[in-house]
Amino acid sequence: MQSSFSPGAMLRRPEAGAFLGLLAVMIFFGIFGGLTFLQPAGMASWMNVASNLGVIAIPVGLLMIAGELDISVGAMVPFGAMTVAVISGHYGLPIWFGIAAALSFGVLIGLINGYMVIRTAVPSLIVTLGTLFAVQGVVLGLTVLITKSTSVALSTEGAAKTIFGDFFFGGQVQVMVLWWLAITAAYIFFVHFSRFGNWIFAMGGDKVSARNAGIPTERMTILLFVLSSTSAAFVGMCQAILYNSAQVAGGQSFIFNAIISVVVGGVLLTGGFGSIVGIFFGTITFAIVNQGIYYTDFDRNWSSLIIGILLLVAVLMNNTFRKMALSYSPRKMGVK
Amino acid sequence: MPQAILSLKNINKSFGPIDVLHDINLEVRAGEVLCLLGDNGAGKSTVIRLLSGVHKPTSGVMAMDGKPVSFANPREAADHGIATVHQFGGTFPLMSVGRSFFVGREPTKWVGPFKVYDRKLANDTAVKAVQSFGITRIDDGDRLVGGLSGGERQALAIARAVHFGARVLILDEPTAALGVKQASHVLRIVNEAKRRGLAVIFITHQVMHAMAVGDHFAVLIRGAIAADFRKGEKSREEITDLMAGGEQMAELEAEIESYMAAGEGHPEPAKHVH
Ligand SMILES: Nc1ncnc2c1ncn2[C@@H]1O[C@H](COP(=O)(O)OP(=O)(O)OP(=O)(O)O)[C@@H](O)[C@H]1O
Numbered sequence: 072m073q074s075s076f077s078p079g080a081m082l083r084r085p086e087a088g089a090f091l092g093l094l095a096v097m098i099f100f101g102i103f104g105g106l107t108f109l110q111p112a113g114m115a116s117w118m119n120v121a122s123n124l125g126v127i128a129i130p131v132g133l134l135m136i137a138g139e140l141d142i143s144v145g146a147m148v149p150f151g152a153m154t155v156a157v158i159s160g161h162y163g164l165p166i167w168f169g170i171a172a173a174l175s176f177g178v179l180i181g182l183i184n185g186y187m188v189i190r191t192a193v194p195s196l197i198v199t200l201g202t203l204f205a206v207q208g209v210v211l212g213l214t215v216l217i218t219k220s221t222s223v224a225l226s227t228e229g230a231a232k233t234i235f236g237d238f239f240f241g242g243q244v245q246v247m248v249l250w251w252l253a254i255t256a257a258y259i260f261f262v263h264f265s266r267f268g269n270w271i272f273a274m275g276g277d278k279v280s281a282r283n284a285g286i287p288t289e290r291m292t293i294l295l296f297v298l299s300s301t302s303a304a305f306v307g308m309c310q311a312i313l314y315n316s317a318q319v320a321g322g323q324s325f326i327f328n329a330i331i332s333v334v335v336g337g338v339l340l341t342g343g344f345g346s347i348v349g350i351f352f353g354t355i356t357f358a359i360v361n362q363g364i365y366y367t368d369f370d371r372n373w374s375s376l377i378i379g380i381l382l383l384v385a386v387l388m389n390n391t392f393r394k395m396a397l398s399y400s401p402r403k404m405g406v407k
Numbered sequence: 408m409p410q411a412i413l414s415l416k417n418i419n420k421s422f423g424p425i426d427v428l429h430d431i432n433l434e435v436r437a438g439e440v441l442c443l444l445g446d447n448g449a450g451k452s453t454v455i456r457l458l459s460g461v462h463k464p465t466s467g468v469m470a471m472d473g474k475p476v477s478f479a480n481p482r483e484a485a486d487h488g489i490a491t492v493h494q495f496g497g498t499f500p501l502m503s504v505g506r507s508f509f510v511g512r513e514p515t516k517w518v519g520p521f522k523v524y525d526r527k528l529a530n531d532t533a534v535k536a537v538q539s540f541g542i543t544r545i546d547d548g549d550r551l552v553g554g555l556s557g558g559e560r561q562a563l564a565i566a567r568a569v570h571f572g573a574r575v576l577i578l579d580e581p582t583a584a585l586g587v588k589q590a591s592h593v594l595r596i597v598n599e600a601k602r603r604g605l606a607v608i609f610i611t612h613q614v615m616h617a618m619a620v621g622d623h624f625a626v627l628i629r630g631a632i633a634a635d636f637r638k639g640e641k642s643r644e645e646i647t648d649l650m651a652g653g654e655q656m657a658e659l660e661a662e663i664e665s666y667m668a669a670g671e672g673h674p675e676p677a678k679h680v681h
């Protein structure tokens with residue numbers, strides 16, 4: 072991305088804070104928990120958490136860069152899980168049918184979110200708060216109506232199991248980790264190397280100017296909402312296949328966890344600034360705190376305190392780094 | 408005189424029951440600066456919004472090169488070569504100079520099977536374009552726009568408009584937020600744009616700034632054109648009076664002078680005791 076790799080240039084990048092945060096967290100858990108979290112079993116535990124979260128956090132972060140917020144992902148995870156479980160578990164239809172349906176619902180809700188945001192002047196936080204509750208209601212209502220239960224079993228074999236919901240490396244690492252790495256690489260290209268990334272940053276910087284510059288802001292907004300809700304449905308679907316069952320609840324933690332990862336990752340809450348690599352680091356940082364606590368002598372309840380402090384420090388640090396980036400000018404250095 | 412690039416004939420604009428513009432007639436030619444003057448609320452920005460496609464006139468004809476035009480949105484006005492630069496440059500503070508310069512028209516190159524954003528080309532082009540307007544302090548296309556001074560941002564926005572083939576450049580109070588030195592930079596850039604054959608519409612409250620670059624002046628008072636004259640036809644005092652909407656300004660000046668005389672050269676009217 073950048074040709075210069077001096078420490079100064081490094082600090083002016085959006086992911087600078089995320090990188091330092093990750094280092095700090097690693098040192099903290101290295102001291103209090105030993106290096107367990109860097110040994111295979113420890114690594115697998117935080118990588119599994121990071122991968123499921125990361126697949127959702129990146130599109131949520133892209134929306135934030137574009138100046139929007141999507142909290143309906145919290146309902147899309149159980150929706151995706153329940154769709155595949157009801158269709159292929161309860162009704163026993165082919166698994167590919169359930170997978171296609173789960174992803175289609177993701178696309179559909181994303182279209183609804185995106186369309187409502189561009190057609191009304193309602194902030195996307197409120198729009199997606201509405202779909203969050205609506206979708207939760209639909210999932211609970213329909214599941215109980217169809218299956219008379221809030222938990223549905225699903226057994227999958229063959230290719231679908233291997234691709235979407237299996238473990239590898241001695242049965243510890245979820246395939247989601249591979250998905251996460253591949254998807255992250257694709258986003259890095261899309262956001263930082265293709266021209267479309269520039270459009271997302273421009274939209275978050277100044278939507279009216281972006282539209283006047285010829286950027287199809289409405290289509291991009293819809294696309295980003297489709298990406299986030301489909302990603303959430305995808306994660307839910309994979310979890311159902313992995314654990315052989317789906318529950319109607321249990322996606323809400325993704326809302327805050329994704330936003331924390333994104334903000335720790337250096338994305339500006341008001342849009343226009345951030346990076347995929349930053350979100351990637353932010354997600355790993357969150358996952359290490361979330362899982363690393365098990366390898367220390369602390370009670371696991373303390374992990375929330377650490378995450379809260381981490382979030383505040385990260386925001387302050389990111390503000391400082393952004394100011395540095397803004398005031399940076401190669402000429403001024405020697406002169407003034 | 409060459410044909411006008413852009414002309415307004417008998418333009419009226421009302422927002423519901425509020426009439427904002429009455430019977431506006433204006434023309435701009437290539438290589439000419441039209442200064443639009445007027446007090447707060449006179450309707451200057453509304454004229455600009457009609458020209459840049461934000462609003463449509465209620466009645467009247469807008470023409471480019473003699474042919475009637477109508478803009479459904481700002482994009483259409485831009486496609487006709489009308490570029491508007493707002494007070495703060497209208498750019499993206501957290502984007503780099505190169506990226507914001509090319510926003511919406513990013514140059515790409517092939518790297519193997521991938522079409523990628525050509526950062527080097529974008530940065531080099533942007534830096535060269537601003538420098539050609541005399542702003543040599545911008546020499547790194549990776550700098551963020553928000554780190555530039557107000558005048559540099561204006562320069563970047565103007566250079567961008569010119570680079571992408573604007574024929575009419577509209578500047579809404581570009582010098583309002585700037586210090587003396589920065590403002591003179593912007594005025595120099597306006598002259599450079601004029602020299603390159605653009606038609607410039609320049610809105611300002613500062614008569615001195617208008618007189619430094621203007622070829623043609625129009626004064627708006629409460630939505631109507633109160634005066635339309637060319638360079639050299641009126642003095643600074645006359646223009647100031649017109650902008651203030653009549654003779655009050657000359658009266659005020661005379662009053663201040665008499666205060667000063669009474670106060671024995673002290674410029675403070677407060678010293679004068681009745
Ligand atoms: N969308 C609108 N709806 C109703 N009235 C409007 C609208 N836009 C402008 N006006 C009115 O039109 C008048 C002219 O406004 P305009 O912004 O064009 O003035 P201006 O000459 O640019 O003033 P300033 O020097 O303060 O920028 C004002 O009285 C304003 O209230």
Ligand SMILES: [Mg+2]
Pocket residue numbers: 451452453
């Ligand atoms: Mg105005």
